[in-house]
Amino acid sequence: MIKLENLSKSFEDNFVIDNLNVDFLDNSITCVLSASGAGKTTMLRIISGLEKDYLGKVIGAGKVSVTFQEDRLFDWLTALQNIEIVSDSKTAKKLLEQMGLSAQADKYPNQLSGGMRRRISLARSLAVQSDTLILDEPLKGLDVALKQSVYSLILDYSKGKTVIMTTHDVIDAVNIADRILYFSANGFKIEKDIAFEIPPKQRDEKIINKYMEQIME
Amino acid sequence: MIKLENLSKSFEDNFVIDNLNVDFLDNSITCVLSASGAGKTTMLRIISGLEKDYLGKVIGAGKVSVTFQEDRLFDWLTALQNIEIVSDSKTAKKLLEQMGLSAQADKYPNQLSGGMRRRISLARSLAVQSDTLILDEPLKGLDVALKQSVYSLILDYSKGKTVIMTTHDVIDAVNIADRILYFSANGFKIEKDIAFEIPPKQRDEKIINKYMEQIME
Amino acid sequence: GNKKSNEDKPTLTSPPQSKTINIATLKGPTGMGISKLADNAKKGETKNKYNITLVSAPEEIVSMVSSGKVDMAMCPINLASTLYNKTNKNVNLLALNTLGVLYILENGNTINSIKDLKGKTIYATGQGATPEYILKYLLEKNGLEVGKDVKIEFKSEHSELATLAATGDVAVCMLPEPNVSVVTAQNKNVRVAIDLTKEWEKVNGEENSLAQGCIIVNKDFLKDNKNAVKAFMEEYENSVKFVNNNKSDAAKLIVEQGILPNEAIAEKAIPTCNIVFIKGEDMKRVAKVNLQMLFDINPQSVGKAMPDDEFYYAS
Amino acid sequence: MTNSITPHKKTKVITKKLLAIAFWILLWQVAYTAVAQEILIVSPVQVITRLFELVRLPEFWLSTLLSISRIMLGYLIAVVVGVLLAVLTTKISFFYDLFYPVLSLIKAMPVASFIILALVWIGRDNVPMFISFLMVLPIVWSNVSAGINGVDKGLLEVAKVFEFSSAKTVLKVYVPSVLPMFLSACTTGLGFAWKAGISAEVISVPEYSIGTQLYHAKIYIETQDLFAWTLVVVLLSVLIEKMVVYLISKFDGRRTS
Amino acid sequence: MTNSITPHKKTKVITKKLLAIAFWILLWQVAYTAVAQEILIVSPVQVITRLFELVRLPEFWLSTLLSISRIMLGYLIAVVVGVLLAVLTTKISFFYDLFYPVLSLIKAMPVASFIILALVWIGRDNVPMFISFLMVLPIVWSNVSAGINGVDKGLLEVAKVFEFSSAKTVLKVYVPSVLPMFLSACTTGLGFAWKAGISAEVISVPEYSIGTQLYHAKIYIETQDLFAWTLVVVLLSVLIEKMVVYLISKFDGRRTS
Ligand SMILES: Nc1ncnc2c1ncn2[C@@H]1O[C@H](COP(=O)(O)OP(=O)(O)OP(=O)(O)O)[C@@H](O)[C@H]1O
Ligand SMILES: Nc1ncnc2c1ncn2[C@@H]1O[C@H](COP(=O)(O)OP(=O)(O)OP(=O)(O)O)[C@@H](O)[C@H]1O
Ligand SMILES: [Mg+2]
Ligand SMILES: [Mg+2]
Secondary structure, X not given: OEEEEEEEEEEOOEEEEEEEEEEEOOOEEEEEEEOOOOOHHHHHHHHOOOOOOOEEEEEOOOOEEEEOOOOOOOOOOOHHHHHHOOOXXXXXXXXXXXXXXXXXXXOOHHHOOHHHHHHHHHHHHHHOOXXXXXXXXXXXXXXXXXXXXXXXXXXXXXXXXXXXXXXXXXXXXXXXXXXXXXXXOOOOOEEEEEEOOOOHHHOOHHHHHHHHHHHHO | OEEEEEEEEEEOOEEEEEEEEEEEXXXXXXXEXXXXXXXXXXXXXXXXXXXXXXXXXXXXXXXXXEEOOOOOOOOXXXXXXXXXXXXXXXXXXXXXXXXOOHHXXXXXXXXXXXXXXXXHHHHHXXXXXXXXXXXXXXXXXXXXXXXXXXXXXXXXXXXXXXEEEEOOOXXXXXXXXXXXXXXXXXXXXXXXEEEOOOXXXXXXXXXXXXXXXXHHO | OOOOOOOOOOOOOOOOOOOEEEEEEEOOHHHHOOHHHHHHHHHOOOOOEEEEEEEOOHHHHHHHXXXXXXXXXXXXXXXXXXXXXXXXXXXXXXXXXXXXXXXXXXXXXXXXXXXXXXXXXXXXXXXXXXXXXXXXXXHHHOOOOEOOOEEEEXXXXXXXHHHHHHHOOOOEEEEEOOHHHHHHHHOOOEEEEEEHHHHHHXXXXXXXXXXXXXXXXXXXXXXXXXXXXXXXXXXXXXXXXXXXXXXXXXXXXXXXXXXXOOHHHHHHHHHHOOEEEEEHHHHHHHHHHHHHHHHHHOHHHHOOOOOOHHHEXXX | OOOOOOHHHHHHHHHHHHHHHHHHHHHHHHHHHXXXXXXXXXXXXXXXXXXXXXXXXXXXXXXXXXXXXXHHHHHHHHHHHHHHHHHHHHHOHHHHHHHHHHHHHHHHOOHHHHHXXXXXXXXXXXXXXXXXXXXXXXXXXXXHHHHHHOOOHHHHHHHXXXXXXXXXXXXXXXXXXXXXXXXXXXXXXXHHHHHHHHHHHHHHOOOOOHHHHHHHHHHOOOXXXXXXXXXXXXXXXXXXXXXXXXXXXXXOOOOOO | OOOOOOHHHHHHHHHHHHHHHHXXXXXXXXXXXXXXXXXXXOOHHHHHHHHHHHOOOHHHHHHHHHHHHHHHHHHHHHHHHHHHHHHHHHHOHHHHHHHHHHHHHHHHOOHHHHHHHHHHXXXXXXXXXXXXXXXXXXXXXXXXXXXXXXXXXXXXXXXXXXXXXXXXXXXXXXXXXXXXXXXXXXXXXXXXXXXXHHHHHHHHOOOOOHHHHHHHHHHOOOHHHHHHHHHHHHHHHHHHHHHHHHHHHHOOOOOOO
């Protein structure tokens, strides 16, 4: 479990995160939603250990793996090499295939489409063994059909991990989240905290629609 | 009207676009949909005059303004300056306000959230007078509430222009498109070509749902 | 201090009188006289052993002498005096080995004495150094006022002026050997018009000739190796004699040892380089006249003070 | 993340710099004591003393000013020409092919090879300027070329789509992108301009110049003078470097961090 | 967009380069004819002829090889030390403060200022090596520093999050990012190493060296030799530069474009 205790973070005297207390459960996917610019990425960066200058405590993140909001691929490495840089070759090849990019294995990032780059960035974070998986808009720029297969990929690779994922698309959340946290734009306060009972893989269209309505309220 | 005649484009002997013929009407918003990696960005780049090495003809694009798939902001300019670089200061300030970013006017791109950067990139393309407006996933990374206001912004700034926009979210399309083109991943053939009768601004929830169903077929 | 003499050298295996002497010499005229000695040393026909280093820049002499890397050095006489003053009198003057090597060259045939220079422009090198002082001194002594009766135009480098003289771009110039030989070999129209050494002797008397090069020795080395130095003096004197009397053979040696690169020029330059061997009281007298002249014009050029009598090695 | 440096921080930075300099001066003093030969090395105190004597002479100022003007002129011309050549050779491959051999020549040709030609054709007073020029030119040229080639292609497409004028593209895209490499060339080049220019003065000995002073110090083995004038050279180089950096940063479209 | 260069294209490229060189040789010939003074300038044909005479002498090869080994040793040490110093000074601000004065000194100090000390302490045979070293060091140092400071912060965060070892971070993130600037320093530095090294040989005249040959050519006004040896220097510099570029590109994690 990851515990954020009295977490506060300011940029130039402006407190983006103001005294946040929240737990993220083990073996569960939490989807974080908020207006753009509220502070999602900031919080994820703190949990990932990339921000040093904050108040409060982050406990229990363990080994972290991250899909950054930007792709952050190595321009000088091929698609495959970009995954191999964090994992063994077998895992890398398998993930590339699962992402539907086997044909692109030897292409460089600048020879790929936006959605392809996004998938490689996601694949990289799934390729490593970790306690915590941080996914900052991993599904950005993917088409609907692709999203479906990526959902199950994320679910498969999330087993036993604490997953925190952001998205702006509620559909993503109801498809894979165990819990949804909605944050305010002002001080990053928790406005909604909804836990879904039925595990993601067992949700049919009806349940998903139900959950959608539950959120939209 | 923009006419693409027998347009073909290959990368290393692989024809991404294979003999495409299509017209884009004046004073109308066409939403382009396809699987990731099909060739949307490639087509838009050709229309924008950024690719030279293609077969066929592009007629009537006139003066073009573009929101690139990546933000492509100038790191050394503030949010406001990034818009002012293509327009007068008044328009830039107005657009920044309309995007809800007045408070961020003097921040540099690396001090902004992903969605904020996206909005500035979109604002920049709306700020110039042009015949053609090319929007490559302009709504990527925006939250639902924001999207609503950005829809009407795009509609406002589209008057009298030929607009071609890509998105992976059908909701975006039914909200602002006059016409939807769905392309295949193989050779970028037109698979669906749906024109909506009711202008975007007059669509209520019912009509939007109807159009959604029409696409989903 | 530069106490580093040659005790650590493997002299034990050699006969007691066979001492290795490290000598640095400048390329060009000052080094020419030693060519026969160097050759003999190579063949093992000398009493001492010699280890001779050729250098192209005076600062190398300074560095080698002050660091004790060499026991003896051949260098301009004013450098010897300066070193004496700057190293706590740690060098002694052994002998003068080169008289004047400065000449006035003319592209044409109108000048035969200093007086003929009246109204001319002389191109020269060595501004702020010995050549300038000698030229000005001699012009003055012949009643010519620099700036009024004659003009002196200074060029930066010997080789620059030599090039200009060879191309015929300057009519009258002052150059040292071996540049003089180089120029006259390159351009047949250029001839030696005035030998400044002769002119100097006219002013100061033949016995007080113009001296430019000398041999110095490290004082500590001298103290510990009186016999070796004595042997050197003899061997060097013979070498000088050989060079002056066997020009073509000497020229070969000079080229072999890299003192000058060209045999024809070496042979041509031997007589005009005024290679000599002057020691003892003669040396003291001649050196003093020369140093005094420099001191009067610019004390810095001899190390700010006239060296005292300790400077001169009395054999 | 605050960009403003507090006065306290500033004093701390300066203190650290002074400490570093103090360390090197100490080391120098140690070397001086160990060598104990004033013909080779003089003490820091002696050098400073001599420097204070020198600055009282009008000759000092004349030599210094004339050297500065010669060397800085060569430097400035090299910077301008270097930037122009970089633009030409990166944008038009014909010029690259044409000028590549010249660049190789300028980089590797030893001064001894052309000094006589230079003295004859350019004149002794202009040789130091010319040699500074030759030293700085390849540095500016190659750095600015690398900078131009490294400009973000995406931003150039932005400039193209939004129909920036050439001037605007240069000013708003190229200049800010190339600036760090240009600045690096300017500072490295400045030091080298001094080194090469003064060395050329030592050869061509103009009537008043720092190089002439060094030459005299060298031939008359005035080690104190040699060190003092060297200190002048290095101090001037650092001083002018700071000025150049300040001036260029004024033109900077980027934030100063 | 194809990366492979067709044979046809390759011949075209070479033809263009040869044409450029031909142009400069023509210009040289014109200058030669205009000046018409073989003491100042000799013709291309004369230089080539002389060069062919020279290469037949064993002395030529001895001088060339010894100069290469001296200068390249200084160069290599400078590259290694320069990279190490760049790493130290960019990563630890204490070292930056400490070494900044040294860098300024090395950049601006004229050779005349330290030649006597260098001769005493380093020995005349090592002076050319040392002076090449001093020339190349600041170039490598400042370019690599700029490269290190310019590494994408985002990618460094990737390395941090995925717990790259230091070695891996260096090899996979720093090396590919810094490589273009490093390469630029290596090529500029190489030319300068030759220029400075040969100049130092002209001063210290080792028994066999290119510098000694230049010295003799200069004082004995053997203009043909002067030009021929200069050509040797420049050709060697270009040749070795190509080799260095080739070797470094082998280490390149990036694509060669
Ligand atoms: N380096 C920085 N300097 C100053 N302000 C910053 C910096 N980084 C982020 N901010 C500010 O912090 C706020 C939160 O940014 P953050 O990126 O966390 O938002 P977000 O919720 O991830 O938004 P989005 O959905 O658009 O990605 C924004 O207002 C942003 O301007
Ligand atoms: N420079 C390039 N070199 C080689 N292949 C390229 C290059 N640019 C694009 N491609 C290929 O062309 C295809 C179409 O790419 P494009 O970016 O147009 O897709 P897209 O429809 O915009 O996808 P997305 O929705 O992911 O942005 C992809 O398979 C991509 O790999
Ligand atoms: Mg974010
Ligand atoms: Mg795309």
